[in-house]
Amino acid sequence: MKKKISKNVKLLSIVSLLNDLSSEMIMPILPMFLTALGANGFIIGLIGGLRDSISNILTIISGYWSDKIRKRKIFVIVGYLSSSLFKLLLSFVKIWPQALIVSSFERIGKGIRTAPRDAIISESMPKKHGKGFGFHRAMDTTGAILGSILVLILFWYWGLSFNTIILIAAIISFASLFPLIFVTEKKTFQKKNNINFSIKTLSNPLKYFLIISGIFALANFSYMFFILKAQQFFPERLAIIIPILLYILFNIFYASLSIPFGNLSDKIGRTKLITIGYLIFSLTSLGFIFSNSLIAFIVLFACYGIAFAIIDSNQRALISDLSTKKIRATALGTFHTLIGIIALPASLIAGYLWVINPNLTFIFGFTISIISVFSFIFIQKKFKIYNHS
Template identity: 55%
Template sequence: MAIIVALAIFFLLAQVFFLEKRKSVMKNKYLKGVSANVLLLGVVSFLNDLSSEMIMPILPMFITALGGVWVVGLVGGLRDSISSILKVFSGFWSDRTGKRKVFVSSGYLTSAIFKLFLAFSQVWLHVLLFSSAERVGKGLRTAPRDAIIADSMPEARGKGFGIHRALDTSGAIAGSVIVLLLLLFFWFDLEQKAYQIGFYKSIIFIAAIIAFFSLVPLHFVKEGKREPQEIRLQISLKKLPKQLKLFIVVATLFALANFTYMFFILKAMDAFMPIMPVKESIALAILLYVLFNTFYALLAIPFGTLSDRIGRREVLIFGYFLFSVTCLGFAFFDSLAAFIVLFPLYGVVYAMIDGNQRAFVSDLSTEDLRATALGSFHTVIGLVALPASLTAGILWQTISPNATFIYGSVISFIAVVLFLIFRDYFKD
């Protein structure tokens, strides 16, 4: 574990050296056509997501070890909902004060602090509390950070968001791989519950330390001067353009289908448990999750660039449809061969929709309300994350795991149909 911390410190120092050697480039704002702010925020997200994804693959098992199996779905939905409730407020205050970076910095610091608290959880309720509180930081930072990205590359927002999401997801891959290696090489006795809990806490503690490192590259982000805006909080979305409001309706319907990815991991684990030991089942499920994140990272930039060329609508429509197909696959197939295909498809879906939804919101909003628009979008989408995951969990327990994925497939397909009906109403 000391090796992991050493590697993180080495990466951090290397990054600082990289920045110091290129101060002239930073002043010019662009490096080979890519905004320095986008690259820096990408590095911040890389480190932060490395930290987060050391935690998320083991979080369902950590909750289970503490005796709260039924809370897995609740944690997944509540985390996103809490963060999203705050996004509209942070976006609003960012626009109103003309400040972006202070909200971004506060958000990353808050997340790091509560990750550290999470490492000292004693019961599943602590996990629920600290894990949800950690998402407060995400709520503070996301809309202002996305506004910085959108403003830094106004002529190529799809590419900018794609680069950021690729670095973010690359951190997720690194974090998941680290957990997998620790599981394979340091977990000697899976049957001892006390050892399991101690192992999980050690991983979370290391992840928290790495999260604090992510604050250093953020220091080099250059925020442009912005005048404060005399605006009021627009929770009703009334001042947002009609096209944007309609897209939020479509995206919200899709979000109802897009339940927490923990269910995808649990589906794989349930399939493997009857045919192999527990340790190998967990390791293989995490490996498939790494495969998901790998495809997500590899394709985020290409799909962002593609949306700049052919339009966000076409990419998003196909992404929604592919999610529907992927859910059907998870509903009706549970072999290792099937999962080797389905988890990459799941990664392709996220590569197509995650950054491009944000870019599309930026396209459909005005500059003075961009952070508010992004915050409103994230909030509305996030508010349905809790009912989406709770519904998925109820279907899982009362009917079958397959019912969960059929639900996701049907709802996302309805979103595709609605998007197609109003396709010509949107303009890129």
């Protein structure tokens, strides 16, 4: 008998769908918005890196406290509310330094909510992590597709300004809070959990995987550079419309394949799929070095979506597999924090290389990601990290 998706996972997935619809109305236009405000490639890398770093570094703090006091829901509510407030402020910015501050602070909410939310998903479907995370990620990315389509309509057909589009996105973000009322927490622990977190509490296989995921994170610079690369080859309004369409394509592949890859990882193991995902990302970065046509960008953005349909939910599912229930949110927080620490230098390096020559950004991405592929294969063989489904 197939395991059904739990009520909590469905509710959190609805929240993520609406919130990501809101976020993805902003994300495909954000690099163009920043360029219009006067930001160059390095500044865009700084903003992209700060956004990722802030959200991920805060994740370990919220994950630790969530484990310590055995509360999840309050962190999730505060996180989503915070993001909504800063999206509202972003709609009023007029210069790029304001955008740097507000856009970065908007990710504080993501940092607060991510680990506790992932822990709720993990605890709601303890024997089917891949399916639970895959369903959540698919709904999240479905919202991203709808958001990208909506921003295309608002910009192309209605001719709305970037600021107005962001304001509409903020309103939708506030609406996403309602389903959280019905999320319930498991009352597994009567007493507070007195965890004294140390890296020693993490299993050796988990530590080894954190190292590999950290290497890959260095290659995984901000998505904004992929959009900016595509933008270079199209004139006037098409320079905004075509990148948005390509971003929609990326999200279609991402959403449609998240659940199948999650289910597949439950059957054959996470490590094989994650290795393949890293490899596809490497080849995608290589392709962006030589891309100069619409057909090439269509293929590459599709591959970009496939890579992250494999990598995103399965990395988190593997972290859950390799950690005990007692420290699961902390382990997930550690993972997100590591990724966050690396995200800033990754995007700063990418931005610096972009100013010199955009192709250097993707040469860097290819080189580091292919190193992560071979390193992961080596670690699996040496330490027998195979099937944890």
